[in-house]
Amino acid sequence: QVQLVESGGGLVQAGGSLRLSCAASGRTFSTYGMGWFRQAPGKEREFVAAISWSGGSTYYADSVKGRFTISRDNAKNMVYLQTNSPKPEDTAVYYCAAATAIGVATSTYEYDYWGQGTQVTVSS
Numbered sequence: 001q002v003q004l005v006e007s008g009g010g011l012v013q014a015g016g017s018l019r020l021s022c023a024a025s026g027r028t029f030s031t032y033g034m035g036w037f038r039q040a041p042g043k044e045r046e047f048v049a050a051i052s053w054s055g056g057s058t059y060y061a062d063s064v065k066g067r068f069t070i071s072r073d074n075a076k077n078m079v080y081l082q083t084n085s086p087k088p089e090d091t092a093v094y095y096c097a098a099a100t101a102i103g104v105a106t107s108t109y110e111y112d113y114w115g116q117g118t119q120v121t122v123s124s
Helices: none
Strands: 004-007 010-013 017-024 033-039 046-051 058-060 068-073 078-084 092-099 118-123
Touching (some): 004 092, 017 033, 017 092, 017 118, 033 078, 046 068, 046 078
Antiparallel strands (some): 017 078, 033 046, 033 092, 068 078, 092 118
């Protein structure tokens, strides 16, 4: 069982930066692949970024590639999403998720545990 709690969301100006954090409970955190998803009002939840259990592999949605960076610290049971040069279209609730699947998972159905989400609003 893994419990996830996101933090770090808020209001940011376009072109600024914001770092989202996800704190995970459980002694087996380092065995899970981790991901970030987001959901804007009226839209489906979409994949943003994922990182393998070791941190050696990462994958990004085309819409955020080159702007966002996912990382993890297994010693601290933490996952991060650094958002640089955000755009108004990045406005959404951002969710942290944990997957038992081997490798990098990019679909919602591959993830077993979810956080409650943190709101990110990007102003133009």
